[in-house]
Amino acid sequence: MRRKSPRTKRxxxxxxxxxxxxxxxxxxxxxxxxxxxxPRVLVEFGIDAYQRAYYRPSFEFVADAPLLRDTRMxxxxxxxxxxxxxxxxxxxxxxxxGAERRMSKALSIxxxxxxxxRHVTSRSNTYILNFNEAVGRVAWTPGAFRLGxxxxxxxxxxxxxxxxxxxDFRIPRVVLPELTFEGELKxxxxxxxxxxxxxxxxxxxxxxxxxxxxxxxGLPAETFIGMRLASDGAAQDFVDRFDMTFGxxxxxxxxxxxxxxxxxxxxxxxxxxxxxxxxEFTTPILNGRxxxxxxxxxxxxxxxxxxxxxAGRGFVAAWYARYALDMPSDRSAPFAGRLGTGLIVxxxxxxxALDTPVRIEAFAGVDFSRVLDFxxxxxxxxxxxxxxxxxxELDWKRTGGNPAYELKAFAAVGKExxxxxxxxxxxxxxxxxxAPADEPVRQEWMFGVSFLKWY
Numbered sequence: 001m002r003r004k005s006p007r008t009k010r011x012x013x014x015x016x017x018x019x020x021x022x023x024x025x026x027x028x029x030x031x032x033x034x035x036x037x038x039p040r041v042l043v044e045f046g047i048d049a050y051q052r053a054y055y056r057p058s059f060e061f062v063a064d065a066p067l068l069r070d071t072r073m074x075x076x077x078x079x080x081x082x083x084x085x086x087x088x089x090x091x092x093x094x095x096x097x098g099a100e101r102r103m104s105k106a107l108s109i110x111x112x113x114x115x116x117x118r119h120v121t122s123r124s125n126t127y128i129l130n131f132n133e134a135v136g137r138v139a140w141t142p143g144a145f146r147l148g149x150x151x152x153x154x155x156x157x158x159x160x161x162x163x164x165x166x167x168d169f170r171i172p173r174v175v176l177p178e179l180t181f182e183g184e185l186k187x188x189x190x191x192x193x194x195x196x197x198x199x200x201x202x203x204x205x206x207x208x209x210x211x212x213x214x215x216x217x218g219l220p221a222e223t224f225i226g227m228r229l230a231s232d233g234a235a236q237d238f239v240d241r242f243d244m245t246f247g248x249x250x251x252x253x254x255x256x257x258x259x260x261x262x263x264x265x266x267x268x269x270x271x272x273x274x275x276x277x278x279x280e281f282t283t284p285i286l287n288g289r290x291x292x293x294x295x296x297x298x299x300x301x302x303x304x305x306x307x308x309x310x311a312g313r314g315f316v317a318a319w320y321a322r323y324a325l326d327m328p329s330d331r332s333a334p335f336a337g338r339l340g341t342g343l344i345v346x347x348x349x350x351x352x353a354l355d356t357p358v359r360i361e362a363f364a365g366v367d368f369s370r371v372l373d374f375x376x377x378x379x380x381x382x383x384x385x386x387x388x389x390x391x392x393e394l395d396w397k398r399t400g401g402n403p404a405y406e407l408k409a410f411a412a413v414g415k416e417x418x419x420x421x422x423x424x425x426x427x428x429x430x431x432x433x434x435a436p437a438d439e440p441v442r443q444e445w446m447f448g449v450s451f452l453k454w455y
Contacts, residue, residue, distance in 0.1 A: 038062060039417050039453045041242040041263050043279075044210060046226015052082045052089055054224060057279075059244050059261055061417060061451055070102040077244060077261065081121070081300070087327055087335045088122045091300065092216065106142040110150070111135070116217065119297055125330035128296060129218055131157040135166055144180075146170040164188045178202040183212075198224075206230045206238070229265070231455050239455055240264040240276070243352070247448035249426075255298070257285035258446070262303075272312075274349075278305040300327045307344065318344045320363065322373075324399070338399075340367030342374075352452060354381050354389055354412055363397075373399045381412070388413040403427070408446070418452040 044056040058078035065071040076096040082089040098112030117130035137150030150166040168184040183197025198212030208228045215221040231239035242263035249255050262280030282301040302325040309318040320343070326336040342365015351361045362376040375398060381391025389412040396405040408424025426446050 039451075040231040041239060041453075042228060042230045043239075043263065043265075044226055044228040046210065046224060048082055048225075049223040050082075052084050054080065054082045054226065056080045057261075057263070057281075059242060061244070061453075063417065065099055068101075071099055073099045077259075083121065083327075086122065087325075088120070090118055090120050090219075091329070092116065092118050093297075106140055108139050108141065110137045110139065112137070113155075115295075117295065118218070119329045121300060121327040121329055122333060122335050123330075124332045128330070129158055130295075131161065131217065133164065135164070137166065139168075144170065144172040146182075161188055163190075165190070174199070176201075200228065206232045231453075237269075238265050238267065240266045241350070241352075241452065241454045243450060243452040245448060245450040247426075247446045249444050249446050252287075252444045254287060255284045256287045257295070258448075259283040259285065272310060274307075274309040276307050276309065278303075278307070280305075297329045299329055301325065302327075309349075311349070314347065316346050316349055320344050320365065322365070338367050338369070340365050340373050342366060350454075351377055351379070353454070354383060354391065354418075357381060357383055371399075373397070375399070406446075410450075416453070418450075420450040420452070421448070422450065423447050 039061050041060070042056075042058040044054075044058075046054060048054050056078065058076065061075045062072055063074075065073050074097070076094070078096075079091055079093045081091040093116065095115045096112055097114075098110060100108050100110045102108050112133075112135050114133040114135070115130070116133065117128060119125060119128065132155040133152055134155050135150045135152030137148050139146060139148035141147075146169060148166070148168040151164070152166065153163045154161045165187040166184065167187075168182075170180065170182040172180045174181045178201055180200045180202070181197070182200065183195060185197075186194040188194060194215050194217065196212065196214040196216070198210060198214075200208040200210050202208050206229060208230070210224065210226050210228050212224045213221055214224065229238055231242070240263075243261060245258075245260040247258040247260070249258060260280070260282050262278060265277045265279075266274055267277070268275035280303045282303075283297045284299065286296045286298050302323075304323045304325075305320055306322075307318040307320045309316055319341070321341045322339070324338045324340075328335070342363055344361065344363040346359075346361035348356055348359055351359050357380060359379040359381075360376070361378075362374075364372075364374040366372055375396055377393065377395045379391060379393040382389045390410070391412070392407070392409045394405070394407050396403070398404075404427050406424055406426040408422045408426075410420045410422035412418050412420045424446050425443050427443060
């Protein structure tokens with residue numbers, strides 16, 4: 001049964017402040033260190049003080065603002081998931097958008113709008129905590145050192161909060177050259193102090209050990225210890241690419257948006273051989289009471305795909321081991337998981353790279369429940385077209401006896417980031433890996449945009 005989200009009324013003052021913030025976005029921005037002005041992905045995982053496993057990916061996109069000198073726009077998506085042995089636990093989402101303007105080599109100003117919400121996987125959760133933070137900030141970043149100070153207000157969302165002050169910092173070379181102390185403090189309504197602060201110990205460029213303490217909305221202080229991989233410096237040896245897709249399904253009865261993302265890690269590079277891991281997630285967003293009502297993820301779906309790849313003459317073959325995990329959100333329903341293995345054949349190392357006019361990939365295998373999995377992808381496109389490339393793709397697969405497909409046309413533009421707006425038809429019924437075999441095939445239109453970055 002589809003769940004409904006409560007409507008949130010927005011006072012006129014808040015609407016005016018939001019409009020003013022959006023106007024400022026073109027002239028200021030996210031205060032970051034100079035060396036971070038590039039798209040990147042951060043992947044952190046470990047355990048917390050409650051002996052739960054945690055996973056924290058962050059996807060950061062940065063681009064120069066058109067017609068505005070020394071101004072950069074940014075869009076960041078991050079989430080923190082904590083799960084016990086039954087894969088139950090809270091999951092916090094952050095969606096951060098805005099722009100930065102450099103006033104000098106070390107001084108910058110920003111305006112940003114951050115949406116925060118908390119959901120719970122495989123457990124009942126009748127109330128969704130959510131806030132929208134509108135913040136203006138000044139930052140001083142001489143090299144790797146950073147100090148930032150900002151003030152802002154809450155727009156809509158959960159009631160009870162109105163304003164906040166933000167202080168963030170990064171102090172490198174604390175005692176040891178490899179040790180960095182960094183964090184952020186939030187003083188909410190000048191009465192409650194939230195924090196996230198900790199140490200990172202660099203094992204190599206782009207590989208860190210992390211020890212962090214955090215206290216955020218509605219939760220006591222938590223401690224996390226883990227490892228972080230980043231697409232910085234020598235981490236290019238591991239982080240090969242990442243991507244994000246935002247899709248709109250205006251004619252679907254249950255879902256209004258679909259968010260997808262993922263990244264690729266490569267652990268072995270040799271002559272004609274690679275060992276890689278693809279991690280992908282899908283989050284379908286429920287309609288609620290209206291399109292602009294509260295965003296409510298229906299589930300978190302992961303596909304983790306390890307491949308040992310061998311290149312031949314004009315083709316690439318790989319053995320894969322794949323784990324699909326479906327975790328319903330905000331309701332008491334157990335997770336579903338499927339583990340399988342098989343073979344993949346493709347004509348290019350990366351299907352999504354538009355470096356050839358014809359791209360083909362096919363796979364066939366079996367999961368541990370002895371159900372056959374098979375499918376294929378095919379794409380045609382221009383190569384180095386001007387002013388942009390155009391193409392079309394077909395993705396069809398049958399997993400556990402349930403067919404799924406997507407047919408879309410797209411355009412591609414951009415050098416550092418490949419930006420691909422698209423329109424297509426997709427079967428949206430198969431979101432769960434274990435959907436009923438007799439589920440009706442329902443075609444739905446989807447409009448959206450994908451962002452892809454290679455290293």
